[in-house]
Amino acid sequence: xxxxxxxxxxxxxxxxxxxxxxxxxxxxxxxxxxxxxxxxxxxxxxxxxxxxxxxxxxxxxxxxxxxxxxxxxxxxxxxxxxxxxxxxxxxxxxxxxxxxxxxxxxxxxxxxxxxxxxxxxxxxxxxxxxxxxxxxxxxxxxxxxxxxxxxxxxxxxxxxxxxxxxxxxxxxxxxxxxxxxxxxxxxxxxxxxxxxxxxxxxxxxxxxxxxxxxxxxxxxxxxxxxxxxxxxxxxxxxxxxxxxxxxxxxxxxxxxxxxxxxxxxxxxxxxxxxxxxxxxxxxxxxxxxxxxxxxxxxx
Amino acid sequence: xxxxxxxxxxxxxxxxxxxxxxxxxxxxxxxxxxxxxxxxxxxxxxxxxxxxxxxxxxxxxxxxxxxxxxxxxxxxxxxxxxxxxxxxxxxxxxxxxxxxxxxxxxxxxxxxxxxxxxxxxxxxxxxxxxxxxxxxxxxxxxxxxxxxxxxxxxxxxxxxxxxxxxxxxxxxxxxxxxxxxxxxxxxxxxxxxxxxxxxxxxxxxxxxxxxxxxxxxxxxxxxxxxxxxxxxxxxxxxxxxxxxxxxxxxxxxxxxxxxxxxxxxxxxxxxxxxxxxxxxxxxxxxxxxxxxxxxxxxxxxxxxxxxxxxxxxxxxxxxxxxxxxxxxxxxxxxxxxxxxxxxxxxxxxxxxxxxxxxxxxxxxxxxxxxxxxxxxxxxxxxxxxxxxxxxxxxxxxxxxx
Ligand code: SF4
Ligand code: SF4
Numbered sequence: 028x029x030x031x032x033x034x035x036x037x038x039x040x041x042x043x044x045x046x047x048x049x050x051x052x053x054x055x056x057x058x059x060x061x062x063x064x065x066x067x068x069x070x071x072x073x074x075x076x077x078x079x080x081x082x083x084x085x086x087x088x089x090x091x092x093x094x095x096x097x098x099x100x101x102x103x104x105x106x107x108x109x110x111x112x113x114x115x116x117x118x119x120x121x122x123x124x125x126x127x128x129x130x131x132x133x134x135x136x137x138x139x140x141x142x143x144x145x146x147x148x149x150x151x152x153x154x155x156x157x158x159x160x161x162x163x164x165x166x167x168x169x170x171x172x173x174x175x176x177x178x179x180x181x182x183x184x185x186x187x188x189x190x191x192x193x194x195x196x197x198x199x200x201x202x203x204x205x206x207x208x209x210x211x212x213x214x215x216x217x218x219x220x221x222x223x224x225x226x227x228x229x230x231x232x233x234x235x236x237x238x239x240x241x242x243x244x245x246x247x248x249x250x251x252x253x254x255x256x257x258x259x260x261x262x263x264x265x266x267x268x269x270x271x272x273x274x275x276x277x278x279x280x281x282x283x284x285x286x287x288x289x290x291x292x293x294x295x296x297x298x299x300x301x302x303x304x305x306x307x308x309x310x311x312x313x314x315x316x317x318x319x320x321x322x323x324x325x326x
Numbered sequence: 327x328x329x330x331x332x333x334x335x336x337x338x339x340x341x342x343x344x345x346x347x348x349x350x351x352x353x354x355x356x357x358x359x360x361x362x363x364x365x366x367x368x369x370x371x372x373x374x375x376x377x378x379x380x381x382x383x384x385x386x387x388x389x390x391x392x393x394x395x396x397x398x399x400x401x402x403x404x405x406x407x408x409x410x411x412x413x414x415x416x417x418x419x420x421x422x423x424x425x426x427x428x429x430x431x432x433x434x435x436x437x438x439x440x441x442x443x444x445x446x447x448x449x450x451x452x453x454x455x456x457x458x459x460x461x462x463x464x465x466x467x468x469x470x471x472x473x474x475x476x477x478x479x480x481x482x483x484x485x486x487x488x489x490x491x492x493x494x495x496x497x498x499x500x501x502x503x504x505x506x507x508x509x510x511x512x513x514x515x516x517x518x519x520x521x522x523x524x525x526x527x528x529x530x531x532x533x534x535x536x537x538x539x540x541x542x543x544x545x546x547x548x549x550x551x552x553x554x555x556x557x558x559x560x561x562x563x564x565x566x567x568x569x570x571x572x573x574x575x576x577x578x579x580x581x582x583x584x585x586x587x588x589x590x591x592x593x594x595x596x597x598x599x600x601x602x603x604x605x606x607x608x609x610x611x612x613x614x615x616x617x618x619x620x621x622x623x624x625x626x627x628x629x630x631x632x633x634x635x636x637x638x639x640x641x642x643x644x645x646x647x648x649x650x651x652x653x654x655x656x657x658x659x660x661x662x663x664x665x666x667x668x669x670x671x672x673x674x675x676x677x678x679x680x681x682x683x684x685x686x687x688x689x690x691x692x693x694x695x696x697x698x699x700x701x702x703x704x705x706x707x708x709x710x711x712x713x714x715x716x717x718x719x720x721x722x723x724x725x726x727x
Contacts, residue, residue, distance in 0.1 A: 235350065
């Protein structure tokens with residue numbers, strides 16, 4: 028059994044799909060509980076009718092409901108957990124299912140300028156010492172797919188002589204020393220005890236200082252709500268024992284999630300069994316997303 | 327494809343997808359610009375109040391009112407920029423002290439109070455005199471403004487003077503603090519290569535003084551023309567000295583900053599070079615062109631010992647140049663910093679919106695407001711030290727009728 032296989036095994040989805048759907052039914056009030064990949068048809072229609080804008084986007088009523096009556100999280104103690112994520116770039120195939128799932132799960136704005144997670148494609152052409160980089164937000168990729176809401180990379184390197192190519196998934200690193208939290212003037216964004224950096228959207232004034240301060244470009248601004256946005260590792264899911272949506276849908280097991288307090292959790296194994304790196308360590312943010320297979324060109 | 331490229335900023339190279347939505351727009355360009363004008367105008371006013379440099383006496387109170395009027399509008403660009411302006415006070419009620427921005431409400435509030443107090447002490451004698459000279463509603467208003475303190479004895483006036491002086495003394499470090507602090511908001515961000523510099527607060531402060539002096543010169547000349555009063559040569563010479571010092575130092579430090587950046591040549595320096603040659607080249611030309619013009623003109627005025635009309639014309643022009651140059655510098659810093667991607671492998675090109683909440687139109691309105699306010703305030707509190715007589719009524723209902 029190779030390390031990779033062990034990893035996959037350990038990463039087994041903790042709940043059966045059926046039970047998972049059942050849970051969703053109960054916790055429908057949680058922020059954007061419309062999960063991608065799993066029959067989002069009806070919910071999608073409703074959301075669209077409500078907001079009249081972006082498909083999948085939570086409508087204002089749903090949003091208000093989620094904010095005013097946040098779902099109760101029974102028997103969850105944030106002192107007991109230390110969440111972390113691993114990304115194995117050698118496994119990523121750039122299918123972008125994670126992006127799609129994230130947009131739906133968290134009702135992220137559907138245009139290409141607002142992302143909680145995205146994937147970068149690095150391509151070294153033969154004889155070149157630097158990589159060509161793009162993401163789904165590249166106009167050519169969007170033009171090729173025909174829409175910002177179809178998450179695809181184009182096939183632009185079909186006829187090129189490619190020496191090396193790989194994908195790197197990006198998301199908020201839920202830093203140990205988050206610069207976004209440091210600069211927030213109101214304390215609306217804060218570091219939770221169990222790891223994720225969260226935003227209180229009822230308190231955020233929308234100054235976007237945090238957007239400036241994040242070295243990883245992980246934050247965006249939700250114009251319609253007037254507040255900052257970013258990945259929170261699907262906090263509403265992980266506190267119920269589920270995986271973040273992106274981890275859930277990743278077909279190759281490129282994304283690994285778990286509790287570092289549990290030495291046998293997928294992420295603990297991932298960190299123990301690999302030489303892991305973090306992005307931009309020189310920033311001093313001490314990220315909690317650990318990478319395998321980074322390259323000098325990765326930004 | 328209906329939502330494609332709704333407000334995407336075009337880019338070259340690779341930028342993080344979220345960066346295509348610009349966080350800080352042109353409103354954040356004029357915010358440091360306006361606070362800068364406040365700092366500069368205040369410094370001029372205190373040269374007489376604190377250091378007793380008599381050549382500045384004729385414009386000291388006018389500069390003080392200028393500082394006040396600009397300060398009133400300094401927070402407005404921020405309010406227009408906030409996604410949730412009604413929650414602005416959250417930062418004051420529960421300040422998160424690790425944030426450079428958290429202190430803004432306090433710093434600005436403190437400074438505004440200080441200015442209001444100083445204005446009151448500097449103008450109290452006039453207010454009392456006017457409450458006696460005016461009749462009707464204006465008389466009443468001046469009465470209220472005097473807050474019932476109508477003692478004009480020598481002793482009382484001496485106290486006024488002393489208090490105004492002390493306030494002004496506190497005001498100098500406060501003005502420097504206010505503006506150095508704005509520089510810190512930018513300079514302390516490690517994320518952006520173009521901002522993250524220890525020199526940023528100093529640069530902001532010095533260029534603020536430069537632009538503020540420029541503003542006072544420009545306003546003084548224009549107002550004197552309108553009032554048909556002579557422009558005092560000695561005052562202009564004094565302004566010339568301050569202006570020359572300001573421009574010279576700020577240019578050296580700005581030059582040093584760029585030199586340092588290129589000399590260190592950290593990763594991504596090619597992109598910095600492309601930024602200067604690309605998206606902000608117009609701004610860079612304006613900034614440096616205007617600064618060089620102001621430096622050369624003021625140097626020539628000094629060397630050739632120019633007085634009179636020629637001094638007025640050229641100093642006016644260099645004051646204007648300084649105002650434009652510093653505005654361009656603010657643009658280059660605030661917008662340029664964001665045009666340089668955090669990836670250091672890409673550049674964005676920002677195009678401002680013309681109409682809307684965060685647009686050039688809003689900028690225009692906000693920029694006009696302080697001047698309009700200044701016009702009204704000088705009507706209410708004439709700063710030129712002329713004798714107050716019943717005939718020279720400004721807001722007099724009798725006269726209007
Ligand atoms: S990656 Fe950025 S947004 Fe996320 S915690 Fe770190 S600094 Fe904050
Ligand atoms: S936008 Fe909101 S979360 Fe971000 S720094 Fe401002 S107040 Fe804090």
